[in-house]
Amino acid sequence: MLPVVVIAGRPNVGKSTLFNRLAGRRFALVADTPGVTRDRKDATAELRGRTVRLVDTAGLEESAPDSLYGRMRASSEAAVAGADLVVFVVDARTGITPADEHFAAWLRRQGRPVLLVANKAEGRGGAQAAMEGFSLGLGQPLAVSAEHGEGLADLMGEIADRLPARQEDEDGLNRPLRLAVVGRPNAGKSTLLNRMLGEERMITGPEPGLTRDSVAVRFSDEEGPIELVDTAGLRKKARIEVGLEKMSTSSTIEALKMAEVVVLCIDAVDGIHEQDLQIARLIEREGRGCVIALNKWDAVADRNEARKGVSDRLETSLAQMKGIPVVTLSAMTGAGVDKLLPAVRRIHTIWNTRVPTGELNRWFEAALERHAAPLVDGRRLKLRYTTQAKARPPTFIIFGTRAEQTPEDYRRYLVNGLRDSFNLPGTPIRLQFRGTKNPYADE
Structure with missing residues (x-):
């Protein structure tokens, strides 16, 4: 140590x-x-x-x-x-x-x-x-x-x-998984962190906005070390005051960018607000794995209705992270908290996934057979092959003639196919298109 x-x-x-x-x-x-x-x-x-x-x-x-x-x-x-x-x-x-x-x-x-x-x-x-x-x-x-x-x-x-x-x-033998806990003010982020650590590490109370800065803590689970970061609550941009709160918000976003997996903590009693979805979109834009923690589940009156409402809202408003895991828990009582870290570990594994090139191209050929590449300006695109450029998050490149002109709806079709075929739920997928240069174009 x-x-x-x-x-x-x-x-x-x-x-x-x-x-x-x-x-x-x-x-x-x-x-x-x-x-x-x-x-x-x-x-x-x-x-x-x-x-x-x-x-x-x-x-x-x-x-x-x-x-x-x-x-x-x-x-x-x-x-x-x-x-x-x-x-x-x-x-x-x-x-x-x-x-x-x-x-x-x-x-x-x-x-x-x-x-x-x-x-x-x-x-x-x-x-x-x-x-x-x-x-x-x-x-x-x-x-x-x-x-x-x-x-x-x-x-x-x-x-x-x-x-x-x-x-x-x-500590140097094992690089820790970097995990950030984000959400709106008073969603119970610090209480959740304390419950996961088993000690009163963070200041908590009924006052919203107690956490002002991003605070990192190290601990370990059965699979290895974790660096857990508690952050200040993110409010709507119009409500952020100048000075200290603006600095707190910048610190939270910086912590989110440094994380590998992000737990989005949501007050289950209030349900998913537009601000929660904006935070989720920010997580996706930064290319981080995400797990949703529905906190204060013990205070929800109709749990079936609440669960259905969350699922419907995620399906319609967060399609770019289809299959995102949702863990219901109560940070105050500890109920369900033991399910959170296993969900984080699963998402971290998916976020690190590499697909063999042979399997990837067999999938790509089948995808083109099911739905041929679309016409653009009266000419059909010729998409030839694909490869995975990197993991963290999974990033793929598709090569072909005028590939960069591929319409958005066909891109979504390919992303959804990748997600379903290679079991990549709840993680951002990056899909890039590169056209081949015509050697006679300048003549």
């Missing part, structure tokens, strides 16, 4: 900026608003030759346990409990506050190695201001500026020196 480095501190001291700097790219949302980070966020980083798991946490602050900020603090405390090293961040500009003193005392009682970092310590004056951190009793503070990149080389060296002895990295 990789050593775990947890970045902790009160709100708005620059933890997420420091996290992004150490990770080498923008994983966490950053804004001037305090409390942007609500859930723990993981990333793998290379620090002075040591591969570590970095964890960004919500700001530590005093709040009632059942409040949103109380739940955020509990999540951060759970991260600290599993850390090999805690990087405790304070703000050198503001100086040491009573909150810093309170949480520094709490950290000393946890028995975890702590590295004190004074952030926002730009220039000569910043290094002097960082010395105030000595009063916390956590050793010598290290002055850095995450925003300007100052002191980061020293910080990486300190982290590498304080980590436990190097162990064999088991």
Whole structure:
């Protein structure tokens, strides 16, 4: 297992900026608003030759346990409990506050190695201001500026020196399946992720829009490792406000693009909305495998009617992903959740499918016999042969004279034939057409 480095501190001291700097790219949302980070966020980083798991946490602050900020603090405390090293961040500009003193005392009682970092310590004056951190009793503070990149080389060296002895990295033996959970706000995405992990990993509650950033978590099932990403809810474009919510939406779409399979979480009580279908079309457009999770199934009054309504809507509005698997479940009670990962694994296998060229061309000849290539401008197209260019998703190329002029309805006929003949339900199929060049055309 990789050593775990947890970045902790009160709100708005620059933890997420420091996290992004150490990770080498923008994983966490950053804004001037305090409390942007609500859930723990993981990333793998290379620090002075040591591969570590970095964890960004919500700001530590005093709040009632059942409040949103109380739940955020509990999540951060759970991260600290599993850390090999805690990087405790304070703000050198503001100086040491009573909150810093309170949480520094709490950290000393946890028995975890702590590295004190004074952030926002730009220039000569910043290094002097960082010395105030000595009063916390956590050793010598290290002055850095995450925003300007100052002191980061020293910080990486300190982290590498304080980590436990190097162990064999088991994670490198098996590349994880990348799985994203997307959907409209308040569909139960974070509750579903917690249920799959068996722990309260994500902040949940009745308030819509609790998850603001895409949060990746690693775990394993019987078939191997999975990197599961919980995302912020996607609303209609017209309702997205500028600033933080726009950044959250961009982060969700980026997570969707990086995934291999996407679970579209839908509130079964509300049924499928147009916005759900728009998200499904986005998944198809990005070429990702998709599984629909009908959440809150325990609260549905007429299940037969609900199931029929979903099937009819998918058949009429999502024909380009015919056969998409639908799993009914309740993230709150756990009923049906055990069926979700097997469905994800099946779709992942289909998404990786490669069809032998011989079988493919035998199918192609039979398809042309059943329905001959159409006439275009009074002349029949001559489609000659096909080959699979790649998997992930399955992509096929058809060659022939004027093949690029093939009408849309005949393209759909061929795609449906591929899906039915080679058992490719619920995954996007890419079909490209390439015409052959006439060598006498220029004469």
